[in-house]
Amino acid sequence: MTPLTVLVLGSGGREHALALALSRDPAVVALHCAPGNPGTATIATNHPVDPVDGPAVVALARAVGANLVVVGPEAPLVAGVADAVRAAGIACFGPSAAAARLEGSKQFAKDVMVAAGVPTAASVYCTTVDEVAAAIDRFGPPYVVKADGLAAGKGVIVTSDRDAALAHAAGALPAVVEEYLDGPEVSLFAITDGRTSLPLQPAQDFKRVGDGDAGPNTGGMGAYTPLPWAPDGLVEAIMARVVDPTVAELARRGTPFTGLLYAGLALTSRGLRVVEFNCRFGDPETQAVLAMLDSPLGVVLDAAASGRLAEVGPLRWKPGSAVVVVLAANGYPGVPDKGGRIAGPRLLASADNVSILHAGTALDAEGALVAAGGRVLGVVAQASDLAAARADAYAAIDELDAPTLFCRRDIALKAAEGRIPTPPL
C-alpha cells in the first residue's frame, strides 16, 4: 500500500465529502485542501491557493509533498490544471482540458455522443436568437435551451413559455436547443483511467429550487442513493451504452479521459438518454454516494490516476441508503444573503451516521460560522433505508439555528414512499 499525501482542489460540499472519505482511508497519511472551507479545516490542512491557477497548484503540491491531486470542480479541469499537475510528474485524478470539454462545451459533448452512438436528446447548435426560435418551434414545447459553456448548473431553461425560452437564449448564446426528455433523472458516476471504468452507485439529484420541483434550476438541492425504483440492470446498461463508448471515443481521439465521468441521464419512455456529461463528481450527489462507499477512496482514485484501475475490483458498498439535503442561503439561486450566523450541533465534527458538510461557509471576525455562498451546508444521513435516512437528515436540520438558510423538504420523499414507477430500460 503506497502511503498517500493527497491535495484536494475546491471548496464546496463535494470537496468536504471527498476529504472526509479520504480521511477515512488508512492509505491516506496526509490530507490538504486548496482552498477548502471551515469544514475541511477540521480534517485537513487548508491552503489559500486558487485551484484554477495551475502553477500555484503545482507549487503547493510540491511544497506539501502530495503524490495525488484530486480535482473537485470543473473550472480547474477545463482550465488545464490536471495537465499542469501531471506535467509536473504528480498523479492527478481529473481529466485533461481536452477531455474536460465533455462538460465545458455542450456541443462538443453532443459530437462525442453522436460519434460513439450514445443515446441523447436531438439538438441544434444556435448562434443567434432567430436560430433558437426556429429550433424551438421545430421541437415544440416544453422548450429546452442551454448555454454552450460552463454555467454552474444555471445555464439551462426548461419551460413551455416561448418568450421566456427566447429571453434566456438572448443571454446564453451560443446555445444548444434540445428535444425535451421526460422520465426520472439519474446521476451515474464512473471512475475511469481512460480504459477501465468502475461505476459508483446511481443517485438522483433535485435540480429545482423548490418543493415539488418548482422554481428555477440550481446546482442541486439534495440527492439520495441508491434508487429503489431503478430497473434491473440499470448500471450495467449505462456502462455499456454510455460510459464505455464515451471513454473509448475519447481515447480514440487521442484525448483519454482520466477521472470521474458523470453521466446525467433521463430514463424516458423510449429508453435511457444522456442529458449531460460532467467531468467531475456531482455536487450534492457525491455527499450521499460517498457516505455509502465501503472501499478505500484514496486507493481507488490513485489507481485511476496512475492507469491501474484494472487492478481494483468492483467497489464495495454499505447496506442501506443515504440522503443529502442542501441548506442554501435565502435568495439562491439568485443573489444569496451572506453573513447569516449558523449555530447548532455537529457543525464542525460528525460522530454518528449524520454529517454536516460545509460548502459556502466562512468564519467571521469573531470566529462564528456564517453563510458565505449560495449552497451553504449539506446534511448527509446514512441509514437502513431511505425513510430512516430522510428522518435523520431532517432531524439534524431541525436542530440547526440558521435563520437565513432554507432547504427543500421533499428530498427523496417520492422514492421513500414508493411513488416513482420503474421506467423501462
Ligand code: AMP
Ligand atoms: P444540464 O445542465 O444539461 O444538466 O441541465 C440541467 C437540468 O435541466 C437537467 O438536470 C434537467 O433537469 C433539465 N434538462 C436538461 N436537458 C433537458 C432535456 N433535454 N429535457 C428535459 N429536461 C432537461
Ligand code: GLY
Ligand atoms: N448536481 C449536479 C451537478 O453536480 O452538476
